[in-house]
Amino acid sequence: MKKDKEIINRFSKLSKSQKIEKITNYFDDKKEIKNQLQSFWHKDLNIQKLFDDFSENTISNFFLPYSVAPNLLINQQIYHIPMVIEESSVVAAAGNSAKFWSTRGGFHTRIISTTKEGQVHFIWKGDGDKLRQHMPAIKKRLIKNSEFITANMQKRGGGIMDIELIDFTNQIDDYYQLKATFETVDSMGANFINSCLEEFANELGFYIEANTDFSESEKGVHIIMSILSNYTPNCAVECYVECDISEFETIDNRLTAEEFVWKFEKAVQIAKVDVYRATTHNKGIFNGIDAVALATGNDFRAIEACGHAYACRNGKYESLTDIKIENGKFRYSLVIPMAMGTIGGLTSLHPLAKRSLELLDNPNAEKLMEIAAAAGLANNFGAIRTLITKGIQWGHMKMHLSNILNSFDATEDEKRQVLEHFKTEKVSFNSASTVIKELRN
Numbered sequence: 001m002k003k004d005k006e007i008i009n010r011f012s013k014l015s016k017s018q019k020i021e022k023i024t025n026y027f028d029d030k031k032e033i034k035n036q037l038q039s040f041w042h043k044d045l046n047i048q049k050l051f052d053d054f055s056e057n058t059i060s061n062f063f064l065p066y067s068v069a070p071n072l073l074i075n076q077q078i079y080h081i082p083m084v085i086e087e088s089s090v091v092a093a094a095g096n097s098a099k100f101w102s103t104r105g106g107f108h109t110r111i112i113s114t115t116k117e118g119q120v121h122f123i124w125k126g127d128g129d130k131l132r133q134h135m136p137a138i139k140k141r142l143i144k145n146s147e148f149i150t151a152n153m154q155k156r157g158g159g160i161m162d163i164e165l166i167d168f169t170n171q172i173d174d175y176y177q178l179k180a181t182f183e184t185v186d187s188m189g190a191n192f193i194n195s196c197l198e199e200f201a202n203e204l205g206f207y208i209e210a211n212t213d214f215s216e217s218e219k220g221v222h223i224i225m226s227i228l229s230n231y232t233p234n235c236a237v238e239c240y241v242e243c244d245i246s247e248f249e250t251i252d253n254r255l256t257a258e259e260f261v262w263k264f265e266k267a268v269q270i271a272k273v274d275v276y277r278a279t280t281h282n283k284g285i286f287n288g289i290d291a292v293a294l295a296t297g298n299d300f301r302a303i304e305a306c307g308h309a310y311a312c313r314n315g316k317y318e319s320l321t322d323i324k325i326e327n328g329k330f331r332y333s334l335v336i337p338m339a340m341g342t343i344g345g346l347t348s349l350h351p352l353a354k355r356s357l358e359l360l361d362n363p364n365a366e367k368l369m370e371i372a373a374a375a376g377l378a379n380n381f382g383a384i385r386t387l388i389t390k391g392i393q394w395g396h397m398k399m400h401l402s403n404i405l406n407s408f409d410a411t412e413d414e415k416r417q418v419l420e421h422f423k424t425e426k427v428s429f430n431s432a433s434t435v436i437k438e439l440r441n
């Protein structure tokens, strides 16, 4: 029954059991939901405490499948890719593509660049040319006075690469940015970048305050905010697959190799020109990338946001992949920016994220970007291959069949009989429920 919700004051200050008490009050089956929440707690209390501490107001854990897409050949090395995802066909699609490409040279990857940006956004009423003239001195001071933050990162080969002044006064009165470029090596770098930026903001104010070149009316710098940008077009990776067109001769018994390649090319061209298709096309890429990001404790929201912004870099949203058919060769590629980390954050705290990285031979951030890009391209290739041949519902519904069976609480024997039936039949929710009902009758 729907129960009206009241404001819960100081919820975060309540103990875990008090929080559970408050929330389960909204349910009719209070005792049952309480047991259910507790049944998902980890039996090792130390591990549960770790999970509780990842977030605020934690009352239980939310399970997702942890799967492995085997045999992805990347730069001539085999990887078994850990993937965390709920969508039933994603891991199967990655696995199928991995198998297909494993005998055709595999996935080729290369890092294009690895720097990231952050900005101090500020309002300043003054002579822009004068500020520009002072930038070399300001930059020097900002870098020098942030050394207490950057020392360790510098030892690891990273740090602040540049700081520039961006004049936005033609769009918002008196609005400028300090736009800084960072190398964060194997960490995603959010904390490092944000700490540096907040320091820059303070130092900028001090510099202008103390410098006699600036008049009294120019002294006040209004810092609006200091924050990294999740748009990281200069932290990007390329991944491609390539083979002779004749390699597609046996990919599907409905199409010749030439027909397959022709349809594939059209599918990619459509995703270049139509935003509705491009969004779904790119979603298929992120099926693979997000699953690897989650399995390795990376921030998949940052990676998604960046990828979609990058897909608009030419003025309209389009496919992130490109195709080239030339001289009897098929080349299919993905260029994608992503801020991945293999140290810091959840990567070493989450016990399974740590294990995922171990399974991938403890890659550095660059290698993990390459692996995730290959998983993304594998998933997208698998999706297009299915779409232009047997259609998506064929495989999707087959994979979904076990969810449907579980929703009917099917016994093992019922499952076996239903699976047998659908070996040759098209699956739909209705057809599956009819077969179960017939069996039960």
Ligand code: MEV
Pocket (backbone or CB within 6 Å): 087, 280, 281, 282, 283, 284, 285, 287, 380, 383, 384, 387, 392
């Ligand atoms: C489903 O999760 C992903 C696809 O829709 C991607 C695509 O259409 O390219 C199959």
